[in-house]
Amino acid sequence: MVLHTLNASPSSAAFADCLRLIAPGDTLMLLGDAVYGAVTGSPDRQALDSSGAEICVLREDAAIAGLDNRLEGATLLDMDGFVELTERISRQLAWY
């Protein structure tokens, strides 16, 4: 299992590369501009969901972006939750 942290907008190469390497059972943490990829019903969200990974979004970054009510089905985590995630999954990869 891999924890991918993704901090790049959905139109970036980092976002596309991450999507290609993510595997079912992995966890994907969306930070910064990557939170726009989780918008309910968007093609990017559909791509994220079909990866089979669990989709998590940093709550404060989603709030700043104005996406609080547009992330159905994604797991919203505060900073403590994010830290917990990094404690649970030792194999981690940062995409930026």
Added chain:
Amino acid sequence: MSGTNDKSLLLLVRHSPYGSSLARASIDVALAAAAFDQAVSLLFVGDGVLQLLPEQQTEQQGVRNQGKLLASLPLYDIEQVYVDAEAAQRYQLDLNTAPLNTQALDREAMSRLLLTHDHLLGF
């Protein structure tokens, strides 16, 4: 330093050779890890495969030749080098002409590669 050598390191190289300093940084990390006898593998993903183009001409530009740097990696016992086959195809890269020996991987094989290494670093 016991206990430092049994963890494997995979460097994911995702950026083109001269668009940023990340390509150089990835080589620096690979060499540093190798100097401490760490097992290092490289995976060139997406635009990272552009570092493997032969005939990079840097003499006039005053920058280090990334292709030549990569060619030196086997001297430091860095020989596990993998390439995103889809990206190589996209850029019409013939891996037989790459500066070092590589192994082409499809998407699933790349995902599996992540699971066989203890530490993952992206550049």
